[in-house]
Structure formats: C-alpha cells, structure tokens
Amino acid sequence: MPRKILTGNHTVAEAVKLARVQVIAAYPITPQTTIVEKLAEMVEHGEIEAKMIRVESEHSALAAVYGAAAGGARAFTATSSHGLLYMHEVVWWAAASRLPLVMAVVTRAIGPPWNIHVSHEDIMDQRDTGWIISMAEDNQEVLDLVLQAFRISEDERVYLPAMVGLDGFLLSHTAMPVDVPEQEVVDSWLPPRLPRPYVIEPGSGVIMGNIPPDEAFYRMRHSMQRAMYNAKRVIEEVDEEYYKMTGRRYGGLVEFYRCDDAKYVVVLMGTWAGNAKEAADRLRERGIPVGVARIRYVRPFPRERLREKLLGMKGVMVFDRSVSMGRGGPLHAEVVEALEAKPSIMGVVAGVGGVDVGVRDFEKLVEDFVKKVEEEGRVYVNDYWYGV
Amino acid sequence: MVRIQDLPRKNFLMPGNAACPGCPETMGLRYVGMALGENAVLVIPASCSSVIQGIYPRSGIGMPILNIVFAAAAAAASGLKAALEIRGLKDAQVVAWAGDGGTGDIGFQALSGAAERNEDIIYICVDNEAYMNTGIQRSSLTPYGAWTTTTWTGKKEHKKDVPLTLIAHRVPYVATASVGFPTDFIDKLRKASKIRGFKYIHLHAPCPVGWRFDPAKTAEVAKLAVQTGLWILYEYENGKFRISPLSRPYRDKSKRKPLVEYIRLQGRFRHLKKSDIAVLEKYVDEMWEFYTKLEEIYK
Numbered sequence A: 001m002p003r004k005i006l007t008g009n010h011t012v013a014e015a016v017k018l019a020r021v022q023v024i025a026a027y028p029i030t031p032q033t034t035i036v037e038k039l040a041e042m043v044e045h046g047e048i049e050a051k052m053i054r055v056e057s058e059h060s061a062l063a064a065v066y067g068a069a070a071g072g073a074r075a076f077t078a079t080s081s082h083g084l085l086y087m088h089e090v091v092w093w094a095a096a097s098r099l100p101l102v103m104a105v106v107t108r109a110i111g112p113p114w115n116i117h118v119s120h121e122d123i124m125d126q127r128d129t130g131w132i133i134s135m136a137e138d139n140q141e142v143l144d145l146v147l148q149a150f151r152i153s154e155d156e157r158v159y160l161p162a163m164v165g166l167d168g169f170l171l172s173h174t175a176m177p178v179d180v181p182e183q184e185v186v187d188s189w190l191p192p193r194l195p196r197p198y199v200i201e202p203g204s205g206v207i208m209g210n211i212p213p214d215e216a217f218y219r220m221r222h223s224m225q226r227a228m229y230n231a232k233r234v235i236e237e238v239d240e241e242y243y244k245m246t247g248r249r250y251g252g253l254v255e256f257y258r259c260d261d262a263k264y265v266v267v268l269m270g271t272w273a274g275n276a277k278e279a280a281d282r283l284r285e286r287g288i289p290v291g292v293a294r295i296r297y298v299r300p301f302p303r304e305r306l307r308e309k310l311l312g313m314k315g316v317m318v319f320d321r322s323v324s325m326g327r328g329g330p331l332h333a334e335v336v337e338a339l340e341a342k343p344s345i346m347g348v349v350a351g352v353g354g355v356d357v358g359v360r361d362f363e364k365l366v367e368d369f370v371k372k373v374e375e376e377g378r379v380y381v382n383d384y385w386y387g388v
Numbered sequence B: 001m002v003r004i005q006d007l008p009r010k011n012f013l014m015p016g017n018a019a020c021p022g023c024p025e026t027m028g029l030r031y032v033g034m035a036l037g038e039n040a041v042l043v044i045p046a047s048c049s050s051v052i053q054g055i056y057p058r059s060g061i062g063m064p065i066l067n068i069v070f071a072a073a074a075a076a077a078s079g080l081k082a083a084l085e086i087r088g089l090k091d092a093q094v095v096a097w098a099g100d101g102g103t104g105d106i107g108f109q110a111l112s113g114a115a116e117r118n119e120d121i122i123y124i125c126v127d128n129e130a131y132m133n134t135g136i137q138r139s140s141l142t143p144y145g146a147w148t149t150t151t152w153t154g155k156k157e158h159k160k161d162v163p164l165t166l167i168a169h170r171v172p173y174v175a176t177a178s179v180g181f182p183t184d185f186i187d188k189l190r191k192a193s194k195i196r197g198f199k200y201i202h203l204h205a206p207c208p209v210g211w212r213f214d215p216a217k218t219a220e221v222a223k224l225a226v227q228t229g230l231w232i233l234y235e236y237e238n239g240k241f242r243i244s245p246l247s248r249p250y251r252d253k254s255k256r257k258p259l260v261e262y263i264r265l266q267g268r269f270r271h272l273k274k275s276d277i278a279v280l281e282k283y284v285d286e287m288w289e290f291y292t293k294l295e296e297i298y299k
C-alpha cells in the first residue's frame, strides 16, 4: 500500500478519487477550499472521471449533488462553517430523501466575530438532520472514513447521507503520512453505485417529495430513525470489512483507548483526542488509571457502546469544542443521558474558536477532576469553561 | 407552428390533481408533456406546482419529478442532468419548473449560476406574477399597481424583466411564451429541447385566484396580455433576437388592443386610478421601444 504525505484536505480528494465519485460540486470557504481546488485540478487533469459543477454557493453545491444523487450518480461535496449553515435546509432535504451522498465538513468556528479556526459548532449544529456524522482524529482516518462513508450511505439498510468531519487546519492543512490503498482494492470493495433506492429518470415514474398525509410523513421520520439504528450495525460491519482489506480498524462508533482497566475516562471527538490520549499515558505513569473514549460517530450516537464501557467508571470528563447556549456542551449532555449521570461527570467547554488545548492542559484538568472526585465522592459539573 | 391535431394524445396531467379551477400552471404542465413527452423529468421548487401534484403516494402528473427547496431548482436540475448524462441517458430533458418567486427572487442566484455555467437544462419560469402558494404576496415580478396581500394599495414598482437578465447571461436560448398560446409555447419547447446548453422559457400564466378574475377566462386574459402589447412574445437564439410572429403586429401601437380591456377583467387592478393606468400604458410603450431596438441590435 503506497504511503503518501498528505494534508487532510488532499486526503479527502484522494479518497473521492478512489471512490470513483461521478459528480462533485463545492464552493470555496476556508479551511475547506483546498479540497475543491484539488478536486478541480484532478478533474481537469483527467485523474478522476467526474463532472465538476462549479456552483455559485453552498446552497447550490448541496442541491446540485443532491440532484446528482437523485439521478443515480455517486456524488460528493465539502464545506465548512458558514457554508454548512448556508446549505442547512438542503441538508435536511437530502437526508429525508434517503439518498446516498457524502460531504466532508472541515470544522470551523461560526461568526461573528470572523474566525477561521477549528470549532465543532458547525458540525454539531447538524445533529438533528438525519445525516450520519463522523469525526476523524488524523488524516489516515480521514481517508478511511470518507471511503467508508460511501459504503455505509449506499447500504440498503441505511440509505442516509453521511458527513465526515475533519478539524480545520489541525488536519485540513497539516501534512501527515497516509497509507493510500490501491485503486483495484477499493474497487473490489466499493462497487459502482446502484441506481437505488430510486432514480429520477425518464420513464421511472418516480416523484420525490410531494405532499404526503401527515401520518405518512410521521412514518417516514420513523423509518429514518430505524435506518440510523441500522447504521450502528452497518458501521461496525464496515469497520471489520475495512480491517480485512487494509489492516486498519478503529472500533466502529467509538474508539476506546486504554479504557479496559480505567477508572476515569475522557470523552471527546476530533483531533485533540491525540492530546487526550497522551495525557492519559502520562497520568497512568503516575498511577492514575485514565482512558479515552473517542466518539467517532456523533450520529448515530454510540449510546449502548458508551453504557457498556463507561457505566461502571468512577468519573467521566466530557470535552466539548462547541456549546449549546443555555445548556452546555452538546456531547456532554448526550453522555450524561447515556450514563444516566451514574458516574461523576464533568463537562468541559474548551478549544472553541481554535484555542489551543495541549497535552498538559488535559493532564492538569483530568488530575484536578480525579482529585475532586476522590475527595468529595460524587461530582457533577455541567460546563466548566477552561481558561475563562 | 405545430397544429393542435398533431399533438400527442397522451395526457401528462391527470384529472383529480390539486389545482384550482382555471389554473394556468396545469395548462403549462400539460403543454410541457405534449412537447417533450416521455423524455421530460421535472425539478420543481416550492410553488403552487408542489401542491398541484397531489397527495403522496399518488401523483397527478405523468412525469418523474424531483421536488426541491424553494431556492434551488436550477442547482438541483444541474446535478440531475449531470447524473443522467454520466449514466448515458442522453435524451433526458431535465426541466426546472419554477414560479416567478422561485425564479426572480429567492431562486435568482441559483438560476444565474446555472445559466452562466451553461448547464444543459430547460428552465421554465411559470409566471403568475406573485407568490400564489403562500396566498398572493408580491414578488419582484408583480406588475406596477397590482394588489397583493403584501401590497394592499397596489405595488409601487414595475415588474422585474427576468428574461432580459437571461439574455445578458448570453445563454443559447431565451424565449417568452404564454399559456394563452399553447402551440407557440410547444414550438419553443421543442426547439429548446434540440439545443445543447442553457435554455430559458418565461411562461406568462394568469392566475384567476391571485389576479381575481373568472376561472373560465384564464386563456382569454393570457391572450389579452399579448394582444394589448403588455406581454411580448420573443426568442433570443444564439445571439439573435426575434419578436415572435404572434406579437409582431403589436410593434404598431395602433394594432394593440387598449390596455384597459386587460386591466378591467382583473380584480387585482380594481383600485387603479387613471394616472396608474397611464403609468402602465407608458410601460408598454417603453417595452416596445426597447425590444424593437434590441431586435435591431441582435439581428
């Protein structure tokens, strides 16, 4: 398997090429821009046999790839931040149409004030839309998640579009070694898209989206929820299949790092999980049994997996890179619910707007939390804003 | 010009669809079916036509339809066309079918984008001169003086000339048409279907509900719009502009019927004062002056 040195954004482009995407539409926005640039270059140089629609906005970008998916093509788009919010109504529309589609989301803060740095507020804003939402830790995983996203989205048990999140600049503009599978290997695992679940084409007789009775609408929503639950199984299956093909496996919906003998666990998603893992290693050297549960899929949410592993923990710390104003960190809220607040739980809001959170920060925060739990017994903190 | 008796018998619009009596959008859809037949695939943004289709899982329209959000008809049609092309379905005619609001207001950006990219689609604006689906609110294509539920005392601005903006995009084909002249519309559709690149047809579509006239008179009102010279039928094709034969006589002002004949039939103009009518009459003269010049320029 050839190893290349790639930025996260160029990794996305490599994956799109390997997936033999047929229609691409995207609109520039920092830090996503180098994806659309690279794909345009690949298309113009004939490295990839896709039609590129150079749209005038993100709203049109998603509408165009949605139209392409409805026409039976494998389609892809990418965006960030304001671009993602600008396409929001189409995000819902695409999911409820039950069409396979993949979008890379290079996570970034939302203004004002203008800020192009990493934050999870854009991708976390999409939780209710019906898209499968995953988050990568490094560029290798970016490649793997994008390829897997097509497979999962096109699975007949799922038929939902999928977002792959990668952190702005931390991954998008940082070069790392990436093992890129051979085209033939990917081809054998990811065959061309079938014209399913339906296609809008002459003679198909299909009408997508006309007004239903309210009860039918309600049932459609229920079937989306069932598809999301199916996706949990499909994601784990695909993780295994992918392992057989590439030797890489991540644990499906959530990666548990040194959790088996842990008493305390840090829950979070995205690139900074690397720092959290290193902090856990260091704390373990000092005899504090810490693990990391890295959420790989926000939707479907790994509720059961978290319960299996974390219900018996003494303390759980959830780090959010975004805030649901008036409530706290959204991941925190979901973890509290999944664990019925049985362990001590502390929510930390940090890293929002690109603020750096390093290994030492994690180390100190976890150590303080452990001390507090050991002293006080049960601890619940809703949203501690680190460094404010 | 195609003759009525030569048109296909197959009706692409089923009885029992959800349109109001005298609906111009159903007339237009029927003509689209007649002109393009089995090759047509529709992309429809929020509009009366989203409702006219009828209730899922049935449909009152015999063509495949991709419904799409209000602002995105041209973009979704671009993507759909790309997919069908890649899949080898070269004969498929992807038709965006949008209202005046979905075209000239909220969908204008996507339309302009698709036109500039010269997407190989047919875009039809079915222009009933207001947001009818939401209950007769003004659009930028509502004419001067017209009552709507957001212009209770009459609109103060003139109608936006959307087809002219498409000519400014230098697309291969722009035409105006009217539901009052089906064969002219069908001819234009068939011509458009043979041209590669972006085709825009602006279909004037008097709406009895929003314009407040007798639903038996949709065709009559539509014809009067042309015969009074208010609505000019034309084609712009590969850089050449031509006033259509049906409108050509009205270059001569004396051949036009008096504008009041058109205005009188419509409740939306009931409150118009003489001075308001004069404003509209002047608008008609100016349009003719402009388009006659344009015909000379784009000979």
Ligand SMILES: Cc1ncc(C[n+]2csc(CCOP(=O)(O)OP(=O)(O)O)c2C)c(N)n1
Pocket (backbone or CB within 6 Å): B025, B046, B047, B048, B049, B069, B070, B071, B098, B099, B100, B101, B102, B103, B128, B129, B130, B131, B132, B133, B134, B139
């Ligand atoms: C983003 C958005 N804003 C508003 C609406 C509500 N809406 C639906 S149709 C419509 C008006 C449609 O007017 P037009 O395009 O002229 O079509 P018509 O109903 O007249 O056929 C409006 C305002 C919507 N569906 N989506």
Ligand code: SF4
Pocket (backbone or CB within 6 Å): B018, B019, B020, B021, B022, B023, B024, B025, B026, B048, B052, B128, B132, B133, B207, B208, B209, B210
């Ligand atoms: S309001 Fe007018 S355009 Fe809409 S369905 Fe009724 S008649 Fe047709």
Ligand SMILES: [Mg+2]
Pocket (backbone or CB within 6 Å): B099, B100, B101, B126, B127, B128, B129, B130, B131, B132
């Ligand atoms: Mg309208």
